[in-house]
Amino acid sequence: MSKQKKGMPFQKCFVDADSIIYRIAVTSSSVAQGKKYYDKAIEDIQWDTCSDEMFVAVKGVGNFRFDVAADYKGQRVSDAAKAKADPAVGKRRNALTEYAWKLGHHKSDYCEADDVVSIWAQEAMEAGEHYVIAHIDKDIDMVEGWHYNFTKKKLYYIDEHEGHYKMCIQMLTGDATDHIKGIKGIGPKKAEKLLTDVPTGDMLTKVREAWKEHHPEDWHDRLEVCWNLLYMRRTWDGFKRLTIEEIFNDTEV
Secondary structure (H helix, E strand, O other), X not given: OOOOOOOOOEEEEEEEOHHXXXXXXXXXXXXXXXXXXXXXXXXXXXXXXXXXXXXXXXXXXXXXXXXXXXXXXXOOOOHHHHHHHOHHHHHHHHXXXXXHHHOOOEEEOOOOHHHHHHHHHHHHHHOOOOEEEEOOOHHHHHOOEEEEEOOOOEEXXXXXXXXXXXXXXXXXXXXXXXXXXXXXXXXXXXXXXXXOOOOHHHHHHHHHHHHHHHOXXXXXXXXXXXXXXHOOOOOOOOOOOOOHHHHHOOOOO
């Protein structure tokens, strides 16, 4: 860019662009206009984060989470219903997604864009690279590192403890937006109380104990489903369903 960039300099910026595409599909009047808006949105994120390289992930084909639970995201209005309500929005969204693919933006097949940016962040962390994740999805806040909310124009940092804590809270409460069932009767306040003063290394054990207590007959399957639906992947593991034994890395389950 010819102008001096502002903000904190990052080597890499990882963008979950699905929400950008949907917002533009709703607000633009044509695919051509939408493409210009999309290019500008990515450019603005690079400018705002002062990032040297941009890595953008968008929706691909399939999603392993539907193999875990057929009603995943069942509470949301389906894409088909949205398209039926306004067919032009659905067409623009599909066209913009294909446009992003043609630009070389990562096609997140059999997973979600937030899984991809989470994996990229893990790889960058292990490589000692200075990175930021650009998104508006609260689920990604379980990932350690710098984050940039491109709607609120807010840069913030999630440390290892906070990311693990946010993940464990969700493992207790589930996520009604995506039709992910947590422990019956436990909302955010009760979840926070359960984890108060619990050391980071003991939080997952506390989560497991809570599931056992509230759902003694089938806690194993319930927790396994909840975990697989909520957990942002950290490795290219084929996006298979993780077992309780793999999740807790032990056999005392």
